[in-house]
Structure formats: structure tokens, C-alpha cells
Amino acid sequence: xxxxxxxxxxxxxxxxxxxxxxxxxxxxxxxxxxxxxxxxxxxxxxxxxxxxxxxxxxxxxxxxxxxxxxxxxxxxxxxxxxxxxxxxxxxxxxxxxxxxxxxxxxxxx
Amino acid sequence: xxxxxxxxxxxxxxxxxxxxxxxxxxxxxxxxxxxxxxxxxxxxxxxxxxxxxxxxxxxxxxxxxxxxxxxxxxxxxxxxxxxxxxxxxxxxxxxxxxxxxxxxxxxxxxxxxxxxx
Numbered sequence: 761x762x763x764x765x766x767x768x769x770x771x772x773x774x775x776x777x778x779x780x781x782x783x784x785x786x787x788x789x790x791x792x793x794x795x796x797x798x799x800x801x802x803x804x805x806x807x808x809x810x811x812x813x814x815x816x817x818x819x820x821x822x823x824x825x826x827x828x829x830x831x832x833x834x835x836x837x838x839x840x841x842x843x844x845x846x847x848x849x850x851x852x853x854x855x856x857x858x859x860x861x862x863x864x865x866x867x868x869x
Numbered sequence: 870x871x872x873x874x875x876x877x878x879x880x881x882x883x884x885x886x887x888x889x890x891x892x893x894x895x896x897x898x899x900x901x902x903x904x905x906x907x908x909x910x911x912x913x914x915x916x917x918x919x920x921x922x923x924x925x926x927x928x929x930x931x932x933x934x935x936x937x938x939x940x941x942x943x944x945x946x947x948x949x950x951x952x953x954x955x956x957x958x959x960x961x962x963x964x965x966x967x968x969x970x971x972x973x974x975x976x977x978x979x980x981x982x983x984x985x986x
Binding site: 847 | 910959
């Protein structure tokens with residue numbers, strides 16, 4: 761079956777760095793997406809990886825290892841506004857997205 | 870402001886009633902999707918449409934129907950609502966799918982919170 765695993769909740773301190781991990785099992789693979797969702801709001805796109813390696817975009821970076829079925833989202837210089845849920849989604853061979861349940865990130869002062 | 874508009878934002882509905890959730894986008898995106906989001910579960914695809922005039926079933930289509938008469942509108946209908954359909958419903962669109970070389974990035978509406986009693 762197809763499956764996405766990510767931690768349910770994480771806590772970090774303002775100004776620090778946090779890494780949110782995601783492992784996936786899909787029938788075929790056409791890329792890995794990360795979305796941010798603030799409470800009560802719509803998800804918004806953060807990143808897309810299809811090749812192995814690290815993609816950096818400002819304070820956020822996303823890493824992919826296709827051989828390990830593994831990705832992580834790295835958030836640096838954490839700000840209170842980064843408190844949100846982070847959704848990992850893998851695209852299978854039919855170009856359908858398989859979504860994780862999301863990781864709720866709590867930032868403390 | 871370009872984007873996706875969903876209506877209503879919130880609705881309480883008696884079981885057995887018919888309900889249509891509306892979704893309109895002004896970005897001229899070809900592909901549109903309906904998801905439901907439930908606590909502790911990932912987003913689950915209900916129905917999708919790759920282009921106007923075509924629709925397809927997602928992971929959890931039972932009890933729901935959609936239509937895509939034009940590019941902009943993609944309504945979701947619950948013919949006879951049941952309590953298990955209590956959820957937050959998100960409509961989304963993308964300029965084109967990954968299979969046709971697009972980014973696949975989804976743009977979401979603000980959601981419709983539906984409670985079926």
C-alpha cells in the first residue's frame with residue numbers, strides 16, 4: 761500500500777532550527793511536496809523535490825533521498841509565525857498525491 | 870485578487886439533506902480537485918477534474934458527485950448527507966499536472982467546514 765509517515769507534533773524554540781522528517785512508500789514516484797497550513801487556513805505550497813539533494817529557499821530547505829524514501833523540511837531562524845502544520849505529500853506513478861497527516865509545529869519564545 | 874473562492878465557509882446540515890459546496894477559480898487553471906481533511910488523517914481526494922468537461926474519482930468518492938461545465942467552476946454535491954461526511958472540505962486547482970510537464974503545485978481555497986447532524 762501507499763503510505764506517508766511524519767511526526768504528529770514537534771516543539772521548537774524561537775530562533776532555533778528544526779527538521780521535520782517524512783518517509784514515504786508509493787507505487788512509483790514523481791516528486792515530494794511540502795505544504796504549510798496555519799490553523800483554520802488553507803495549505804500553501806512550500807517546496808517540491810524530485811531529484812536527490814537539498815533545495816534551499818530562504819529560511820526553508822527541503823531534502824530528498826529517493827533510495828531511502830525519505831525527505832525532510834528544515835526551518836532555520838524560527839519565528840513565531842512558523843507555528844503551523846507542515847504537510848508532506850508524495851506523488852505516485854499516476855501523478856496522484858498521497859498526503860501525510862501533517863506535523864504540527866509549536867514554536868515557543 | 871486572483872485565487873479560489875469556496876462557499877459556504879461553514880454550514881450545519883441535517884442528515885439526509887442535499888448540499889452543494891461551490892468552488893470558483895479565476896486563474897484559468899485546467900485541473901481542479903476536492904479534498905476532505907479530517908483530524909489525524911491526511912488530505913483525501915474526493916473527486917478531480919483534469920480539464921473542463923471531464924471528472925474522475927479520487928480516494929473517497931462515495932456519497933459525493935461533481936461536475937465541470939466550464940473552466941472556472943467545480944461544485945461538489947452531497948446527495949444525501951450523513952454524519953461521517955462532517956469534515957473540512959478544500960477545493961484546489963493547478964495550472965497543469967506533473968504528467969503534462971506542469972509544476973503540479975496546488976492552490977487551495979479557504980475551505981468549507983461542514984457539520985452533518
